[in-house]
Amino acid sequence: xxxxxxxxxxxxLKTGQSMTLQxxxxxxxxxxxxxRQDPGMGLRLIYYSASEGTTDKGEVPNGYNVSRLNKRxxxxxxxxxxxxxxxxxxxASGGRDRGNGETQYFGPGTRLLVL
Amino acid sequence: xxxxEQSPQNLTAQEGEFITINxxxxxxxxxxxxxxxxxxxxxxxxxxxxxxxKKHGRLxxxxxxxxxxxxxxxxxxxxxxxxxxxxxxxxxxSEKLVFGKGTKLTVNP
Numbered sequence: 001x002x003x004x005x006x007x008x009x010x011x012x013l014k015t016g017q018s019m020t021l022q023x024x025x026x027x028x029x030x031x032x033x034x035x036r037q038d039p040g041m042g043l044r045l046i047y048y049s050a051s052e053g054t055t056d057k058g059e060v061p062n063g064y065n066v067s068r069l070n071k072r073x074x075x076x077x078x079x080x081x082x083x084x085x086x087x088x089x090x091x092a093s094g095g096r097d098r099g100n101g102e103t104q105y106f107g108p109g110t111r112l113l114v115l
Numbered sequence: 116x117x118x119x120e121q122s123p124q125n126l127t128a129q130e131g132e133f134i135t136i137n138x139x140x141x142x143x144x145x146x147x148x149x150x151x152x153x154x155x156x157x158x159x160x161x162x163x164x165x166x167x168x169k170k171h172g173r174l175x176x177x178x179x180x181x182x183x184x185x186x187x188x189x190x191x192x193x194x195x196x197x198x199x200x201x202x203x204x205x206x207x208x209s210e211k212l213v214f215g216k217g218t219k220l221t222v223n224p
Contacts, residue, residue, distance in 0.1 A: 031210065042119070042201070042214035050210055058211065090158065094210075102205075103148075104212065106158040 002026055004107035006091050012113045013081045021076040021110050023091030031094030031102065032074035034058075034066060036087040037109075043090065049074055081114045088112070118142055119215035121202050127221045134189040136218045138202030141183065145207050149176050149187050152199040152217065161187075161200075192222045 004025045013019055025032065030051045035043040045058030049068040063085060065077045074093075078085060089110045094102040120139045128134055138147070149161045162169050162176040164185065169176050173192075178185040189196055202215040 033211075040216065042216045043203075043212075044214075045211055048211060088156065102146075102210075103160050103163055105160070106150075109156050109158075 004091055004093050004105050006089075006107035006110050008110060009108065010111045012115065013078075014115050015082060017081050018077065018079050019081065019112075020078075021089055021091075021112075022073070023075065023107055024073045025091075025093035025105070026072065027093060027095055027105065028071070029093040029095045029105075030071070031104075032068065033092040033094065033104065034064075034074070034076045035090045035092065036060065037090060038087050046076065046089075078112075081112075083114045086112060086114045118206075118213050119202055119204055121200075121215040121218050123218060124216070125219045125221075127223065128192050130193060130222055130224050132192050132222075134192050134196070134220065134222075136187045136200050136202075136220070138185045138187070138215060139183060140185075140202075140204045140213075142204070142213075143207045144180075144183075144204040145209075146205045147178055147185050148203040148205070148212065149185075150201040150203060152201060154198065158201070189220075192220075194222045194224050196220060197222050 007022045033048045034046040047066040049055045052071045067075045091107040092104040122137045146165050152158045164178045173190045175188040199217040201217045203212040
């Protein structure tokens, strides 16, 4: 099992360009998440999807859109990139442990630089 | 004010030392997680706690629900334990995690 995979690993964009970050999981999890991680700050939730066909805003959704294409895939789109979106982006999926709630499994991250 | 506070922010230790990282939170929670972020960036879940104590190898995590506090202990620390340790809580009734800013641990040989 590959777990959670993300593409690309690294991307440089110019201000105003668009791009889509891809995420896929092979653990049959219902929940999937997109986070951003910035220096000196904790992981912040951008969007999440509790199940196939549903998406909800997190703490910092402005400037982003998401698509839960199917149970495996959850993509994050930047329609018009801004320098403030320079960050490391992590995708995660959530699996429910017996009696103990959900554990999240993280992808390797995408480093995005917006010039 | 951040809902999840970790201390210390940075910690340097000598190999073999006993390490404690603390996490305090301000909301009622259904679970608390400890995660490890390797120098290369990957994040893995170490523990999920709702009460008491859990142990895995040299790592021990405890939680005191009444005091809204958790600790992560590392016994006989090793340079390979060098990483950022992140505390995250799941507020009661929420599907989402709230993360602390992390504690950067460096263990010198």
